Amino acid sequence: MKKKPIIIGIESSCDDTGVSIIRNRNVLSNIIIHQKIHKKYGGVVPELASRQHDLNITKAVKQAILLSKVSINQIDAVSFTLGPGLIGPLLVGASFAKSFSMGLEIPLLTVNHIQAHILSHFIQNANINNSYPKFPFLSLVISGGHTQIIQVDDFFKMKILGSTLDDSVGEVLDKIARALGLDYPGGPMIEYFSKNGNNKKFIFSKPTVTGLDFSFSGFKSDVIRFLKKRLNKNMFFIKQNLSDICASIQKTTAEILSEKVQKAILKTGIYRIALAGGVSANYEIIRTFMSFEKKDKRCKIFILKKEYTTDNGAMIAITGLLKYEKNLFDSIHVTPYSKFKTF
Numbered sequence: 001m002k003k004k005p006i007i008i009g010i011e012s013s014c015d016d017t018g019v020s021i022i023r024n025r026n027v028l029s030n031i032i033i034h035q036k037i038h039k040k041y042g043g044v045v046p047e048l049a050s051r052q053h054d055l056n057i058t059k060a061v062k063q064a065i066l067l068s069k070v071s072i073n074q075i076d077a078v079s080f081t082l083g084p085g086l087i088g089p090l091l092v093g094a095s096f097a098k099s100f101s102m103g104l105e106i107p108l109l110t111v112n113h114i115q116a117h118i119l120s121h122f123i124q125n126a127n128i129n130n131s132y133p134k135f136p137f138l139s140l141v142i143s144g145g146h147t148q149i150i151q152v153d154d155f156f157k158m159k160i161l162g163s164t165l166d167d168s169v170g171e172v173l174d175k176i177a178r179a180l181g182l183d184y185p186g187g188p189m190i191e192y193f194s195k196n197g198n199n200k201k202f203i204f205s206k207p208t209v210t211g212l213d214f215s216f217s218g219f220k221s222d223v224i225r226f227l228k229k230r231l232n233k234n235m236f237f238i239k240q241n242l243s244d245i246c247a248s249i250q251k252t253t254a255e256i257l258s259e260k261v262q263k264a265i266l267k268t269g270i271y272r273i274a275l276a277g278g279v280s281a282n283y284e285i286i287r288t289f290m291s292f293e294k295k296d297k298r299c300k301i302f303i304l305k306k307e308y309t310t311d312n313g314a315m316i317a318i319t320g321l322l323k324y325e326k327n328l329f330d331s332i333h334v335t336p337y338s339k340f341k342t343f
């Protein structure tokens with residue numbers, strides 16, 4: 001095996017076309033083309049997303065190669081997201097990756113999207129800690145499609161300890177933001193407007209699910225019911241209280257997540273926690289988890305730099321690289337899957 005393999009990673013599971021080139025865990029380029037078309041619909045429209053990927057993927061690959069300063073013939077393998085995700089968008093990435101692999105006669109590496117979010121901590125300097133989490137650690141994956149606590153015993157030895165029983169946390173923040181009249185994606189908008197808000201002003205209900213599973217639909221309904229009730233009495237309620245509402249929503253969200261992770265720590269005796277996924281960019285969530293380290297010296301919290309939180313090609317490339325190092329190659333006959341299977 002070559003000492004410093006160069007891997008291209010292609011991500012197309014939802015509404016971001018991500019292409020990255022890495023050499024030996026170092027990111028040489030990481031191009032993300034966000035699809036703005038979904039803004040006016042308040043959520044991702046799968047057919048439009050597939051078409052946008054189709055339009056953007058060649059551009060993203062060309063840019064990533066150019067920026068990386070490697071020549072196309074130096075690339076050792078191509079990795080891409082096989083699932084879970086939206087099937088149309090996944091098929092665009094898969095078809096491109098397969099053609100790329102056949103054209104250049106280089107190996108193909110398939111990637112589980114959730115595993116990739118977790119393994120993004122193994123990109124050189126990807127987290128604010130500038131260090132790799134030691135095994136075993138717990139990962140909290142919080143994104144537009146997933147909310148899970150996963151025990152990570154090794155790169156490809158992971159087990160799910162808890163999952164959402166209904167909506168994902170990102171999806172709920174996006175829906176609440178929509179009810180507040182904010183743009184999609186809603187998570188960053190809620191964060192933006194919460195800046196000067198009083199996070200204790202409004203109290204929202206927290207789920208009562210036992211064990212390590214999550215539930216977010218009750219919280220979402222509670223917030224939306226509350227908004228409707230207040231708007232009936234005062235049509236300017238949201239406008240007059242936006243900062244306090246956003247800050248209170250964020251606080252409740254951070255509490256729901258952190259209380260479950262605390263339970264997971266007690267259950268497993270594992271004190272290293274690595275956050276991943278788009279929602280882990282949220283400052284209130286980061287602040288809440290960082291406070292663990294002050295409360296208990298055994299805790300070590302790993303926070304990704306912003307560019308590696310939401311879907312990106314680098315997380316696919318690093319997972320591909322780790323598979324390449326173990327000779328875990330895939331056949332051209334693989335086909336994408338939309339629902340999570342196993343790791």
Ligand code: AMP
Pocket residue numbers: 142143144145169170171173174185186187188191277278279280281282283309310311
């Ligand atoms: P992903 O599926 O990993 O690409 O993450 C996308 C999700 O992350 C969307 O639901 C966004 O609303 C959410 N998100 C992104 N940035 C933030 C943020 N700063 N605070 C809260 N949610 C966020």
Ligand code: MG
Pocket residue numbers: 113117143144145277278310311
């Ligand atoms: Mg994701």
